[in-house]
Amino acid sequence: MGIDRFPVEAGHILLFARAIGDENPAYAGAVTGAEPVPAPPTFVQASAQFDPDYALRPASGKRWFGSGRNATGSNAAPSTSAGGGGGGGNGGTLHAEQHYTYHRPLRAGEVLTATAGPGKSWEKQGRRGGKLLFSESVIEYRNPQGELVVTARGVGVRTEKVVEQEG
Amino acid sequence: MSDVKVGDARTLLLVEDLSRTQIVQYAGASGDYNPLHSDDKFTVEVAGYPSVFAHGMLTMGMTGRVLTDWFGVEGLAAYGVRFVKQVFPGDTLTATATVTAVRDDGGQRLADLDVVTVNQDGDVVVQGAATARLG
Numbered sequence: 001m002g003i004d005r006f007p008v009e010a011g012h013i014l015l016f017a018r019a020i021g022d023e024n025p026a027y028a029g030a031v032t033g034a035e036p037v038p039a040p041p042t043f044v045q046a047s048a049q050f051d052p053d054y055a056l057r058p059a060s061g062k063r064w065f066g067s068g069r070n071a072t073g074s075n076a077a078p079s080t081s082a083g084g085g086g087g088g089g090n091g092g093t094l095h096a097e098q099h100y101t102y103h104r105p106l107r108a109g110e111v112l113t114a115t116a117g118p119g120k121s122w123e124k125q126g127r128r129g130g131k132l133l134f135s136e137s138v139i140e141y142r143n144p145q146g147e148l149v150v151t152a153r154g155v156g157v158r159t160e161k162v163v164e165q166e167g
Numbered sequence: 168m169s170d171v172k173v174g175d176a177r178t179l180l181l182v183e184d185l186s187r188t189q190i191v192q193y194a195g196a197s198g199d200y201n202p203l204h205s206d207d208k209f210t211v212e213v214a215g216y217p218s219v220f221a222h223g224m225l226t227m228g229m230t231g232r233v234l235t236d237w238f239g240v241e242g243l244a245a246y247g248v249r250f251v252k253q254v255f256p257g258d259t260l261t262a263t264a265t266v267t268a269v270r271d272d273g274g275q276r277l278a279d280l281d282v283v284t285v286n287q288d289g290d291v292v293v294q295g296a297a298t299a300r301l302g
Contacts, residue, residue, distance in 0.1 A: 006258060021181065021232075023238070024235065049198035057198060094250070
């Protein structure tokens with residue numbers, strides 16, 4: 001996952017704050033005119049909007065795995081791991097953990113880049129058999145000066161189906 | 168803020184009777200359109216869940232309010248959670264943040280906190296920790 005340009009916009013912050021039910025007037029600068037407009041702590045998750053390859057957004061001309069005429073538009077969920085701002089998953093992967101470190105204030109008007117560093121993977125035995133496969137993604141959000149603004153570490157988990165062996 | 172001490176706690180009702188519409192609102196704002204959060208037909212018939220459920224990040228975002236209402240919207244140094252249990256439409260969520268340590272880091276006073284959000288049955292849905300800058 002890499003995002004060359006994540007513009008942090010006051011209107012987007014307002015919509016995001018509304019969605020998480022946060023009526024703090026600090027986030028409403030788009031309508032009040034107040035500045036600066038700070039971003040809520042989990043706002044960088046919405047950088048998915050600016051990820052050109054984000055798998056969890058329907059795209060014109062591409063098959064979508066959600067329902068249309070049928071319960072699913074394709075036989076399988078997308079196989080690519082969907083990063084977004086963290087370990088958010090596709091149809092088969094669930095988000096297990098999310099951690100943020102805040103290095104500098106994030107405010108409307110800034111344009112960030114997001115780069116994914118290497119993340120660890122590990123396995124655990126599930127309670128009902130089958131392996132739980134964990135994968136970590138670490139994403140660094142930087143300002144145009146190259147300064148680190150937010151580090152996001154996400155962990156996704158997916159269950160490996162047990163293959164029944166014959167005999 | 169300078170008088171924050173270990174054991175101080177705040178509790179905040181985050182949402183009562185979470186609506187499917189709010190989950191859709193979060194999908195639109197965050198850009199995460201996974202059908203598990205908006206498409207009951209897919210979620211029940213294909214993915215095998217009882218109904219659509221909230222993005223973990225919606226619960227984490229809502230939970231953040233107990234911290235930002237207390238320490239300010241730019242008061243956090245770190246915030247992280249584990250997603251323990253799924254949140255479904257109709258759930259009522261309450262978050263509690265508790266100060267576990269107050270310390271100095273290079274002249275900056277910091278408070279470490281435990282953060283937990285429970286549903287209407289008292290089941291933990293997210294559990295985590297945060298660090299806030301004091302003053």
